[in-house]
Amino acid sequence: MQKLAIGIDIGGQSSKCGVVTQDGTILCQSVVTSLIDNFDEYLALLADTVKDLTRKTAAQGIPVGIGIGAPNANRIDGTIRYAPNLRWARDAEGKPGVVYLAARLEEATGLHVRITNDANAAARGEHTYGVARGIDDFIMITLGTGVGSGIISHGRLVYGHDGFAGELGHVCVVQDGRQCNCGLKGCLETYASAMGVARTAREFLQKDSRESLLRRIDPESISSKDIYDAAAQGDELAKEIFVFTGRILGRALGDFVKFSSPQAIVLFGGLTKSREFFHDEMVRAMNDNLMQIWKDKIQILYSSLKESDAAILGASSMVW
């Protein structure tokens, strides 16, 4: 009987669970909602899903453990700490709190549980099964609702002293810039995420009087998808929004290179679907912010795995 791993990718909206073989095949997967206010209820749902998946794949193998990628997850103590976007991870006052996810799910399922933050899980996924196979020094940047990161150095994830390394979405890119959910100002996440691009659109629409397809949409509900669609139709303002985004992101990537001197930067997440509109400017801005030793030498790669697959695969790879 072969050994199987269960990989779970927890997001603010939904949690995706998959049963994975040692060579990286997802045998079966299931999606459950994350929109539950109570931790015990969420945990019961997750445990049921794990049991259900285990039954479905019983003929193919036996699960030996669970790996989880989740926002603000800490590998060292198995907690999720102060995750603003997880409803079931709030304290009695409704503020982001601390939950012992690994210990509690282990109790509920009898399986060994390892957790890490979602961007770290995605980095593991790309390193083991994706576009970064064979690359032992790279930085993974996830451009989703927010911006996350996972840093692989000498073939290993950088966890840092306390398990919280790789919060590159909160590096300051604009002095006294936009207010971020984390409490700081000018974080990369406030510019180079789906959320950030929408903020840029609102700013541009206000300060610029040009005609734009985006003016047909209520500013408060503009999404990065709307901006992509407008740019794809040749809308100049929409295209400039992505160029602005690319410039800020590229400059930040240049500074990240100075830290760990990676062979490649791997980009991942919903916003990469708009890469045709920001890639060139991002690469230019990155190289403009690099010294001679690195100019034009850092590879930019885009994830080759399906978005949820990378995180499920990466999370499951912690089991082995």
Add this chain to the structure above:
Amino acid sequence: MQKLAIGIDIGGQSSKCGVVTQDGTILCQSVVTSLIDNFDEYLALLADTVKDLTRKTAAQGIPVGIGIGAPNANRIDGTIRYAPNLRWARDAEGKPGVVYLAARLEEATGLHVRITNDANAAARGEHTYGVARGIDDFIMITLGTGVGSGIISHGRLVYGHDGFAGELGHVCVVQDGRQCNCGLKGCLETYASAMGVARTAREFLQKDSRESLLRRIDPESISSKDIYDAAAQGDELAKEIFVFTGRILGRALGDFVKFSSPQAIVLFGGLTKSREFFHDEMVRAMNDNLMQIWKDKIQILYSSLKESDAAILGASSMVW
């Protein structure tokens, strides 16, 4: 007969060589000039010094290798690349070039040679023999003529894909800020080094009309020592120069924490002698730029080793 290592700390002005035992005792050391235009001549001088030190310590042990810390040194291929401040490392046109220091010194001495950049060597020195003993995740920042860095993650130096990791002195801290020797603008080094503090002094003296002890000195020749002396005498302008420096440095340290989540930041180098005037502001600015998970938790340590000793010890530790 015990085994000995030779540690060499190469700087722009001078090169310090020491013979070191495995427990970190420097048995004997010697300083030679770095102000030589010709690489062959410099190499001959260095090789002679190594032979001389070997003779002097012949009764105590046998050298088994040489470790070198030098600006822009690359551990992987043993070269020094484009070091603006090393006169003997220039090409035929007088521009910073590439020299194969490790291979050539190995040839000249018959000893195995390992090189790494000076800040990495100092980080190894602090980790093995200094204030960072037992700390497996820390960032070493050297505040000297320039700003260097060495990053220890999970107990190991981060070298990166090409050996050039840890160029934190060139992270952009002021958008379109001061011109740096590296070709970029607004680098941390242009603010938080001895050189940078002197630039700040010149700027402050120009834009501020207040009386100051610093006005007695020719602006072009003001040194960080002059500013320290003035601050020590209560000079307000001099004190503000350090507060300004501490704020920029602290903000940058906050961003560095988001990368590797270190237990501590270790500061080292000439500028730390003025720490009484910038420490508080630096710590405040760092914590202002940190999320809740890190606020007030990152230790700031100052090197406990004599400046040249840390680099010699760190360089020698590569031999074992």
